[in-house]
Amino acid sequence: MKIKMLDLTREYRNSRKEYIDAIERVFDNGSFILGSHVESFENAMSSYIGSSACIGVGNGTDALRLALIASGIKPGDEVITTPFTFIATAETIVQSGAVPVFADIDGHTLNIDPQAIEQKITEKTSAILPVHLYGNPADMDPIMKTAEEHGLIVIEDCAQSIGASYKGRNTGSIGNCGTFSFFPTKNLGCPGDGGAVTTSDTHIENMLRILRQHGAVKKYTHHYEGFNSRLDAIHAEILNVKIKNINEKNKRRQEIAQKYKELIEGPVRYQQTADKSSHVYHQFTVITPLRDELQAYLKSEGIGTAIHYPIPLHKQKIFSSYANEDYPNAQRAASEVLSLPIYPELRDDEVNYIAEKINDFFSRH
Numbered sequence: 409m410k411i412k413m414l415d416l417t418r419e420y421r422n423s424r425k426e427y428i429d430a431i432e433r434v435f436d437n438g439s440f441i442l443g444s445h446v447e448s449f450e451n452a453m454s455s456y457i458g459s460s461a462c463i464g465v466g467n468g469t470d471a472l473r474l475a476l477i478a479s480g481i482k483p484g485d486e487v488i489t490t491p492f493t494f495i496a497t498a499e500t501i502v503q504s505g506a507v508p509v510f511a512d513i514d515g516h517t518l519n520i521d522p523q524a525i526e527q528k529i530t531e532k533t534s535a536i537l538p539v540h541l542y543g544n545p546a547d548m549d550p551i552m553k554t555a556e557e558h559g560l561i562v563i564e565d566c567a568q569s570i571g572a573s574y575k576g577r578n579t580g581s582i583g584n585c586g587t588f589s590f591f592p593t594k595n596l597g598c599p600g601d602g603g604a605v606t607t608s609d610t611h612i613e614n615m616l617r618i619l620r621q622h623g624a625v626k627k628y629t630h631h632y633e634g635f636n637s638r639l640d641a642i643h644a645e646i647l648n649v650k651i652k653n654i655n656e657k658n659k660r661r662q663e664i665a666q667k668y669k670e671l672i673e674g675p676v677r678y679q680q681t682a683d684k685s686s687h688v689y690h691q692f693t694v695i696t697p698l699r700d701e702l703q704a705y706l707k708s709e710g711i712g713t714a715i716h717y718p719i720p721l722h723k724q725k726i727f728s729s730y731a732n733e734d735y736p737n738a739q740r741a742a743s744e745v746l747s748l749p750i751y752p753e754l755r756d757d758e759v760n761y762i763a764e765k766i767n768d769f770f771s772r773h
């Protein structure tokens with residue numbers, strides 16, 4: 409059997425007609441940049457997340473960059489984040505003029521450790537940027553408490569966590585803003601680049617609407633240095649279709665994760681979930697010191713896997729000034745995590761096959 413890490417064509421084949429109809433609606437309307445399709449998706453998204461507003465932008469990276477700037481993060485500020493994430497999380501802190509400060513992850517949840525955050529706070533700290541890694545909510549209560557005590561902004565990187573909840577609240581509705589990516593591979597993906605910011609702060613909302621349109625407070629009236637970063641109408645209209653069954657899709661991911669855990673007998677660890685929170689499994693990850701050997705074996709059996717992420721950010725060349733800092737939990741995770749195929753269209757017989765091959769591997773190691 410051959411099983412790809414991800415096969416987006418399966419989902420498209422099931423929903424082709426609905427997507428083609430959505431594209432036709434945009435052409436019939438002739439409104440391609442912002443306008444009614446984008447507004448209607450922004451409304452659907454904010455009510456789904458439970459925030460008062462959603463602002464569609466060009467991609468998840470711009471969502472972070474614009475959210476940082478709109479929240480008032482300025483040159484010289486320090487923003488505390490995790491070293492175990494996709495580069496965009498820290499790259500955009502630099503682009504806002506601020507300095508990323510890393511706090512190690514918890515070795516069990518793989519999310520930023522609230523106690524490590526405390527230790528990194530200085531007079532210059534202006535924000536905390538937790539990532540809900542793989543769709544697993546970060547432990548938000550202590551993070552929000554620390555933020556309140558020190559007067560800090562909290563921006564949630566929800567690129568991987570749409571629909572995940574923490575103590576009854578959706579990720580993206582807990583901090584001052586939540587940033588989302590609709591990159592095709594994400595749990596809610598569009599056919600290209602897309603992103604959004606959710607917020608219930610009207611000042612941040614207004615700034616985001618201004619920043620995504622060249623800093624214009626009204627047409628040709630520029631009060632700020634802005635950007636050209638908007639969610640495309642075609643993408644918004646397709647997302648309008650897809651957001652209707654995101655819960656169903658996330659449920660199938662949870663079902664697959666459960667199956668993996670039941671079937672895999674090998675001595676692997678799994679990411680732990682914070683109290684009263686639900687994980688939406690953007691990735692399903694096994695943790696084992698035999699990671700590289702397991703990945704090579706699965707490849708030889710036709711099974712695609714991926715490593716998110718092989719190099720923690722403080723070991724990236726672009727962050728060479730951080731190279732001597734020590735984040736042992738992030739370093740260990742980077743050498744032990746392996747993401748298995750998990751997408752709603754993955755079939756049960758394929759999950760069985762993957763688990764069987766993992767068990768074969770461990771029976772010989």
Ligand SMILES: *Cc1c(COP(=O)(O)O)cnc(C)c1O
Binds near residue numbers: 467494497539565
């Ligand atoms: C995908 C992702 C982003 C960036 O989103 P893009 O839409 O690709 O720009 C940011 N942060 C995390 C954690 C991501 O997984």
